[in-house]
Amino acid sequence: xxxVPSPPxxxxxxxxxxxxxxxxxxxxEAGTGKTSISRYLNGEFNVLSAELxxxxxxxxxxxxxxxxxxxxxxxxxxxxxxxMLLADLSNPYSVEVLQGVEAACQAxxxxxxxxxxxxxxxxxxxxxxxxxxYRVEGVIVNALGVREAMLKPVGSGGIPSVLVDRTVEGLxxxxxxxxxxxxxxxGTAHLLARGYExxxxxxxxxxxxxxxxxxxxxxxxxxxxxxxxxxxxVVLDLQNDDAASAALxxxxxxxxxxxxxxxxxxxxxxxxxxxxxxxxxNAPVAMRIALHLNARYGAQWQRRVGLLAFDDxxxxxxxxxxxxxxxxxxxxxxxVEFLHQRxxxxxxxxxxxxxxxxxxxxxxxxx
Amino acid sequence: xxxVPSPPxxxxxxxxxxxxxxxxxxxxEAGTGKTSISRYLNGEFNVLSAELxxxxxxxxxxxxxxxxxxxxxxxxxxxxxxxMLLADLSNPYSVEVLQGVEAACQAxxxxxxxxxxxxxxxxxxxxxxxxxxYRVEGVIVNALGVREAMLKPVGSGGIPSVLVDRTVEGLxxxxxxxxxxxxxxxGTAHLLARGYExxxxxxxxxxxxxxxxxxxxxxxxxxxxxxxxxxxxVVLDLQNDDAASAALxxxxxxxxxxxxxxxxxxxxxxxxxxxxxxxxxNAPVAMRIALHLNARYGAQWQRRVGLLAFDDxxxxxxxxxxxxxxxxxxxxxxxVEFLHQRxxxxxxxxxxxxxxxxxxxxxxxxx
DNA sequence: CTGTTAGCGCTTTCAT
DNA sequence: ATGAAAGCGCTAACAG
Numbered sequence: 060x061x062x063v064p065s066p067p068x069x070x071x072x073x074x075x076x077x078x079x080x081x082x083x084x085x086x087x088e089a090g091t092g093k094t095s096i097s098r099y100l101n102g103e104f105n106v107l108s109a110e111l112x113x114x115x116x117x118x119x120x121x122x123x124x125x126x127x128x129x130x131x132x133x134x135x136x137x138x139x140x141x142x143m144l145l146a147d148l149s150n151p152y153s154v155e156v157l158q159g160v161e162a163a164c165q166a167x168x169x170x171x172x173x174x175x176x177x178x179x180x181x182x183x184x185x186x187x188x189x190x191x192x193y194r195v196e197g198v199i200v201n202a203l204g205v206r207e208a209m210l211k212p213v214g215s216g217g218i219p220s221v222l223v224d225r226t227v228e229g230l231x232x233x234x235x236x237x238x239x240x241x242x243x244x245x246g247t248a249h250l251l252a253r254g255y256e257x258x259x260x261x262x263x264x265x266x267x268x269x270x271x272x273x274x275x276x277x278x279x280x281x282x283x284x285x286x287x288x289x290x291x292x293v294v295l296d297l298q299n300d301d302a303a304s305a306a307l308x309x310x311x312x313x314x315x316x317x318x319x320x321x322x323x324x325x326x327x328x329x330x331x332x333x334x335x336x337x338x339x340x341n342a343p344v345a346m347r348i349a350l351h352l353n354a355r356y357g358a359q360w361q362r363r364v365g366l367l368a369f370d371d372x373x374x375x376x377x378x379x380x381x382x383x384x385x386x387x388x389x390x391x392x393x394x395v396e397f398l399h400q401r402x403x404x405x406x407x408x409x410x411x412x413x414x415x416x417x418x419x420x421x422x423x424x425x426x
Numbered sequence: 427x428x429x430v431p432s433p434p435x436x437x438x439x440x441x442x443x444x445x446x447x448x449x450x451x452x453x454x455e456a457g458t459g460k461t462s463i464s465r466y467l468n469g470e471f472n473v474l475s476a477e478l479x480x481x482x483x484x485x486x487x488x489x490x491x492x493x494x495x496x497x498x499x500x501x502x503x504x505x506x507x508x509x510m511l512l513a514d515l516s517n518p519y520s521v522e523v524l525q526g527v528e529a530a531c532q533a534x535x536x537x538x539x540x541x542x543x544x545x546x547x548x549x550x551x552x553x554x555x556x557x558x559x560y561r562v563e564g565v566i567v568n569a570l571g572v573r574e575a576m577l578k579p580v581g582s583g584g585i586p587s588v589l590v591d592r593t594v595e596g597l598x599x600x601x602x603x604x605x606x607x608x609x610x611x612x613g614t615a616h617l618l619a620r621g622y623e624x625x626x627x628x629x630x631x632x633x634x635x636x637x638x639x640x641x642x643x644x645x646x647x648x649x650x651x652x653x654x655x656x657x658x659x660v661v662l663d664l665q666n667d668d669a670a671s672a673a674l675x676x677x678x679x680x681x682x683x684x685x686x687x688x689x690x691x692x693x694x695x696x697x698x699x700x701x702x703x704x705x706x707x708n709a710p711v712a713m714r715i716a717l718h719l720n721a722r723y724g725a726q727w728q729r730r731v732g733l734l735a736f737d738d739x740x741x742x743x744x745x746x747x748x749x750x751x752x753x754x755x756x757x758x759x760x761x762v763e764f765l766h767q768r769x770x771x772x773x774x775x776x777x778x779x780x781x782x783x784x785x786x787x788x789x790x791x792x793x
Numbered sequence: 794c795t796g797t798t799a800g801c802g803c804t805t806t807c808a809t
Numbered sequence: 810a811t812g813a814a815a816g817c818g819c820t821a822a823c824a825g
Contacts, residue, residue, distance in 0.1 A: 079561075081802055092812040097804055106810060128560045129496045129505065130802035133817050138496065148521050157515065161542055170556065173540040175528055189537065193495045194446075349744055358725060358746075374741035377716055379725075448818055459796045464820055473794060497818035500801050797824075802817105809812080 080122035089118035100126050132194070141398060142190035142198040143171045147178050150343055151372040152387060153201065156223060159391025160199060167399050169196075178298065180204045191218060197398040199391075202227050204267050219401035221394050226269040233397045235412040237385045239270055242416035243277035246338060246367050246383055249418055253425050255336040255365055257289040258282065259313065261306075261348060262340030264296050274340055274369070295344055307351045310337070314364050332425055336365030342372045349378060366423040369416075379422035386414040447489035456485035467493050499561070508765060509557035509565040510538045514545050517710055518739040519754055520568065523590060526758025527566060534766050536563075545665065547571045558585060564765040566758075569594050571634050586768035588761050593636040600764045602779040604752045606637055609783035610644035613705060613734050613750055616785055620792050622703040622732055624656040625649065626680065628673075628715060629707030631663050641707055641736070662711055674718045677704070681731050699792055703732030709739045716745060733790040736783075746789035753781040 082100075086093045091111060098107055099115045107115075118124070132138030143160055145153045157173070164171050172195055174186035183203045187210075190198055197219040198210065205227045211217030221233040250258050260278045265271035275292055282290035293310060296302040314335055339345035345368035352360035361379070368375065371384035393412055449467075453460045458478060465474055466482045474482075485491070499505030510527055512520045524540070531538050539562055541553035550570045554577075557565055564586040565577065572594045578584030588600040617625050627645045632638035642659055649657035660677060663669040681702055706712035712735035719727040728746070735742065738751035760779055 082804095083802075093803075094805085094812055095810090098811090101804085108810065111811080125555075125559050127500075127802055129500050130817090131804075133494075133496050133500055133802080133819090134804045136817075148515075148524065149518075151516070154515050154521070157542070158544065161544070170539075170560070172537075175524070177525065177528070188492075192492050193537070346740060346744065353744060353746075372741075373713060374739075374744065377713065377720060377741065378744060379720075449820095450818080460819075461796060461821085462794090465795090468820085475794065478795080494818050497801090498820075500803090500818080501820045503801075795825080797822105799820100799822085801819090804815105804817090806815085807813090809810100 079127075080124040082124075082126065084122055085115070085118050085124050088122055089114045091115065137196055138194060139169050140172050140193060140195045141169045141395070141402075142187075142193075142195040143173045144183065144186055144190070144198060144200045144202070145173065145175050146183070146201050146203040148175045149177075150341070150370075152224075152342060152370050152385065155387035156201065156391040156394075159388035159393075160395055161391075162388070163392040163395030163399075167395060169395065169399070171199075176203050178203065180206075196402045197221075199223055199394045199398055200227065201225070205230075219398060221397045221401070223390060223394050224270050228267075231409045233394075233401065233410045233412075235390050235393045235397060235414070236270060237390070238413035238415050239273040240277045241413075242369070242383050242385075243274055244281055245416060245418045246369075247278065247281040249381070249420065249424065250336050250338065250365065250367060251285060251288065253336070253365065254332070255288065255334065257291075257313070257335040258338055259291045259293055259310070259335070260338045260340065261293050261295050261310070261344055263344060264294055265340075271340055278338065295347060297343055297347060303347065307348070310348075310351075311355060333362065333364050336367060336424065339366065339368035342368060342370035342375075344368070345370070345375070345380065345382075346372075349380065361423050365425060371419055375419075375421070381421045381424040382419045383416045384419055385416050389414055446494075447491040449491075449493065451489055452482070452485045452491050455489055456481045458482070504563055505561060506536050507539050507560060507562045508536045508762070508769075509554075509560075509562040510540045511550065511553055511557070511565060511567045511569070512540065512542050513550070513568050513570040515542045516544075517708070517737075519591075519709060519737050519752065522754035523568065523758040523761075526755035526760075527762055528758075529755070530759040530762030530766075534762060536762065536766070538566075543570050545570065547573075563769045564588070566590055566761045566765055567594065568592070572597075586765060588764045588768070590757060590761050591637050595634075598776045600761075600768065600777045600779075602757050602760045602764060602781070603637060604757070605780035605782050606640040607644045608780075609736070609750050609752075610641055611648055612783060612785045613736075614645065614648040616748070616787065616791065617703050617705065617732065617734055618652060618655060620703070620732065621699070622655065622701065624658075624680070624702040625705055626658040626660050626677070626702070627705045627707065628660050628662050628677070628711055630711060631661055632707075638707055645705065662714060664710055664714060670714065674715070677715075677718075678722065700729065700731050703734060703791065706733065706735035709735060709737035709742075711735070712737070712742070712747065712749075713739075716747065728790050732792060738786055742786075742788070748788045748791040749786045750783045751786050752783050756781055 082093050082096050085096050095107065095111060096115055099112060104112060128138065143157065145157065147153055160171055172190060172193065174190065176183040176186060180203050183205060187205065199221055200210065201223040202225055210220040210227065210230055210232060221235065224236040226234055247258065260275060262271050262275055265275055278292065279290065282288065293306055295306045337348055339348055345366065348366065352364060356363055367381045369383050371382040375382045397410065449460050449463050452463050456463065462474065462478060463482055466479060471479060495505065510524065512524065514520055527538055539557060539560065541557065543550040543553060547570050550572060554572065566588055567577065568590040569592055577587040577594065577597050577599060588602065591603040593601055614625065627642060629638050629642055632642055645659065646657065649655065660673055662673045704715055706715055712733065715733065719731060723730055734748045736750050738749040742749045764777065
C-alpha cells in the first residue's frame with residue numbers, strides 16, 4: 060500500500076490554465092533576449108542599461124511574470140528546498156520546533172518541505188525517499204525510527220542532515236536538542252526538595268528513542284544518590300491502549316498505597332501532602348496521566364499525586380502542572396543553521412548542540 | 427524586510443555531494459537509451475522486453491537512482507505539488523485539518539507544500555507568492571486575510587484553490603468547513619436547556635473572518651427567540667494583550683453580578699448553579715478564558731460560570747469543558763478532493779461543503 | 794520493442 | 810552592455 064505520494068504515477072495529462080508567462084515571453088514582450096531577463100531576475104543591474112532595465116520591469120509587470128523555481132533549480136543544481144521530517148505534529152513540541160525552523164528558513168532563504176510522519180515509521184521512510192526525489196538540499200529529522208541510512212553520515216555522500224531531539228542509530232550527524240541530563244537533574248532536585256518519598260518516571264517505550272533513553276538513564280542516575288527515596292520507571296505505551304491501561308492501573312496501585320481513604324469519596328480528601336510523584340517523560344504522557352488521574356480521583360487528584368512533566372504545552376498552565384520547558388524554537392532555529400553550514404560545504408565532525416531546559420513550578424508539585 | 431524565502435537570492439554556487447545519478451547515467455549503465463529508462467520509470471512495461479527491463483532494474487539499483495521530480499515536473503507541466511496555507515498551526519484545529527489533507531494527498535498522489543503564516547497577514551501573502559513560484563498545481567487556503575486575489579475566482583485564470591473554514595472576500599472559490607449555523611444552534615440549545623439566564627458569546631475580532639462572523643450572527647439569531655435570556659457578544663483580541671485584558675475584566679463584571687460572595691474565599695463556593703454561561707468562538711479563546719477564570723476564581727471557577735467552546739482540543743477533556751467538535755479531518759480530506767477535481771479541469775460553479783459539528787457535553791455546562 | 798530528437802524554463806559561458 | 814547557444818534531467822513525439 061503506497062500511502063505517500065509516490066513519484067507522479069502514470070498520470071493523465073491535464074488542462075493548464077492560460078499558462079503562465081515564461082522568460083521567453085518576457086524577452087519577446089520587452090524586445091530583448093532571455094539572457095537580459097535572467098540578468099535582471101538575478102539582480103545583475105550593473106550590466107543592464109537603465110533603459111533596458113525599465114523595459115524589462117514593465118514587461119514583467121504586464122505579464123505578471125513569476126520565474127519558475129523548478130526550472131531555476133534544475134539549471135543551478137540547488138533549489139533552496141530543505142526537508143523537515145516531523146514525527147508527530149499533534150505534539151506541541153513539534154509545532155514549536157517548526158516555528159523555529161520556519162524563522163530560520165526565512166532568514167537564510169530556504170523553503171521547508173514539511174513532512175509529517177504522524178507516528179508511522181513506514182511513512183517516515185517514504186517521506187525521506189520522497190524528499191530525496193525532490194532533491195532537497197538537506198533534511199532536518201525528528202526521527203521516529205529511520206532505518207535506512209539514506210541520510211548522510213556526516214562527510215560521506217548522501218544528503219546533509221541534522222537531527223532534532225533524537226539521534227538515529229548508526230548515523231553520525233549533527234544533532235540539536237535538550238540537555239536531557241541537566242533537565243532531569245533539575246526535575247528530580249525539585250521533586251526531592253518537595254519531599255516526595257517515591258518518584259516514578261513515566262515514559263513511552265524508549266529503546267528506540269535516544270532522548271527518552273537518556274532521560275530514563277539520567278533519572279536513575281540522579282536517584283541513586285538518594286536511596287531513601289524510592290525510584291522507579293514505568294513504560295506507558297500510548298500507541299497501545301491495553302498496555303497503557305495496564306500501566307496506568309499499576310500506577311494507581313502505587314498511588315493507592317499509603318492513601319487508604321475511599322478514592323470514590325471526594326470529600327475525604329487528603330490533608331497531608333502526597334507521598335508520591337510522577338515524572339512524565341513528555342507532554343503526551345503527561346496528558347494521558349492527567350486524564351487518567353482526573354477520571355479516577357476527580358479534579359482533586361493533585362492532592363494524591365505529584366506530577367512533573369517534560370515539555371510545557373499551553374494546557375499545563377491551565378491544569379497547574381509543573382514542567383520542564385524546552386527551548387523549542389531555539390532548537391529549530393539552530394537546526395537550520397547547522398544544516399545551512401553543511402549545505403554550504405562544512406565537513407567537520409558531527410556536532411552536538413544541547414540547550415538547557417527551564418523548570419516551571421506550578422501547583423502539581425505542591426506549589 | 428523579506429521574511430519569507432524569496433526566490434533564490436543571488437546565492438553563491440555550492441559544492442554538491444558526489445552528484446546523484448541521472449537518467450543518462452542509468453541509460454549508459456544499462457547500455458540503452460534514456461527513452462527506455464523513462465518508459466521503465468513510468469511503468470510502460472508492456473513496451474519493454476523482459477530482458478531490457480531486467481537490465482534497467484539492475485542499473486537503477488546499482489546506481490541508487492532516483493528520478494528528479496523537478497525535472498519531470500518541468501517537462502510534464504505538472505509537479506503534483508499543492509500548497510497548503512495555514513493561518514495558525516498552534517491551533518489544534520489546523521493540525522487536525524492538516525492530517526486530513528495529508529491523508530487525501532497520499533491517496534491522490536499529491537505532495538502538500540505546507541506554509542504556516544503564524545498569524546501574520548504579511549507572511550500569508552508572501553507564501554502565496556512563493557507557492558506560485560514553485561508552480562503548485564493548486565492551493566488550499568485557511569486564510570488570515572488574503573488581499574491579493576492571486577487566487578483563482580473559479581473559472582477565471584489563476585491558480586485553482588479551495589478555501590477552508592473561511593471565505594476570502596471577493597473570491598468565488600470552493601469552500602469547505604463547519605456548518606456554523608447548525609453548530610451554534612446546537613450550542614445555544616444546550617445552554618438554554620441548562621437554564622442559563624445570560625449567555626455571552628466570546629469571539630476574536632470577526633470582521634475579516636467569515637466563520638467567526640457567521641457564528642456571531644447565528645448566535646444572535648438563535649437568541650432572538652428567547653428574549654428572556656440575556657445574550658451578548660464580546661470581542662476578545664488575543665493578539666492584543668491590553669484589549670484582551672480589558673475584555674476579560676468586562677466579563678468578570680458580568681460574572682460578579684448576582685454572585686456576591688468573596689471570590690478569594692474558595693470555601694464559600696456557590697451551591698446554586700451559575701446563572702451565566704460563556705460561549706467561546708474557538709479553542710484559543712476558550713483557553714484564554716479558562717486561564718483567566720482559573721487565575722481569578724481558582725480551580726472552582728466552573729461553579730461560577732458555564733463554558734461552552736467551539737473546537738475540541740485534547741485539553742478540553744481534561745478541563746471538563748463542553749465543546750462543539752468539528753469534523754476537522756474530514757474537512758481537510760474534502761478540501762483536497764475538491765482541489766483535485768479543479769486541477770483535473772472541473773469548471774462548475776464554486777461549491778460549498780458544510781460539515782456538521784458534534785456537541786460534546788462535559789462538566790463546564792453543569793454536566 | 795527501441796532509440797533519436799526536440800524541447801520544458803531557466804542560467805551560463807562565450808562571443809560581439 | 811547584450812545576445813546566441815548549450816545544456817540541467819526528464820518526457821514525448823517520431824522514426825525505425
